[in-house]
Amino acid sequence: xxxLGSLIVSWLDPxxxxxxxxxxxxxxxAGSFTFxxxxxxxSIIFRDLRIGIFIGYGIVGILGAxxxxxxFYFFKDLVGKIKLKLGLHHIFLGxxxxxxxxxxLQVMIWDSQGFxxxxxVGWGDxxxxxxxxxxxxxxxxxxxxxxxxxxxxxxxPLFLDxxxxxxxxxxxxxxxxxxxxxxxxxxxxxxxLWFLGQRIFNxxx
Numbered sequence: 072x073x074x075l076g077s078l079i080v081s082w083l084d085p086x087x088x089x090x091x092x093x094x095x096x097x098x099x100x101a102g103s104f105t106f107x108x109x110x111x112x113x114s115i116i117f118r119d120l121r122i123g124i125f126i127g128y129g130i131v132g133i134l135g136a137x138x139x140x141x142x143f144y145f146f147k148d149l150v151g152k153i154k155l156k157l158g159l160h161h162i163f164l165g166x167x168x169x170x171x172x173x174x175x176l177q178v179m180i181w182d183s184q185g186f187x188x189x190x191x192v193g194w195g196d197x198x199x200x201x202x203x204x205x206x207x208x209x210x211x212x213x214x215x216x217x218x219x220x221x222x223x224x225x226x227x228p229l230f231l232d233x234x235x236x237x238x239x240x241x242x243x244x245x246x247x248x249x250x251x252x253x254x255x256x257x258x259x260x261x262x263x264l265w266f267l268g269q270r271i272f273n274x275x276x
């Protein structure tokens with residue numbers, strides 16, 4: 072996702088007007104979103120998640136090989152932009168990050184083997200998400216169907232669950248597959264909104 076995101080950001084910001092912090096956050100978020108969307112589209116077309124994952128990685132690999140020089144200079148310029156100067160807003164962001172991770176890790180409670188035991192709020196919803204993830208990861212042929220109503224279309228928002236299913240399919244443990252997408256997009260979207268607010272109000276707070 073980072074490789075694809077870096078290409079996307081380099082195309083969207085050809086003059087390098089984004090700060091290093093904005094690029095660092097935007098690249099994995101945009102790249103992961105696009106990468107997972109490619110896998111989802113290919114999986115639906117070929118009705119096989121494994122083929123979808125293979126095509127997704129293949130596309131990213133081809134783009135990386137074609138635009139390696141662009142990526143090299145992109146990362147070189149990014150490193151040159153890095154300036155670390157702590158301020159009050161960094162303390163606030165650090166407190167938010169610690170609190171968010173703490174809450175996130177308590178939403179679903181796991182045993183020592185990575186098996187889900189309980190959900191802090193609403194076990195029914197948590198169990199349903201786990202069913203969606205399992206269905207998307209194991210369905211053959213692949214299809215967007217309800218995990219609890221065979222043959223019925225899956226109309227529930229599924230992007231993060233599909234990302235978890237991809238992670239599960241490539242070998243991640245269920246607790247890692249569950250937390251990683253929520254952490255990535257939750258933290259990423261918050262920081263992007265923060266950066267947008269800074270630009271709109273021209274303030275560090």
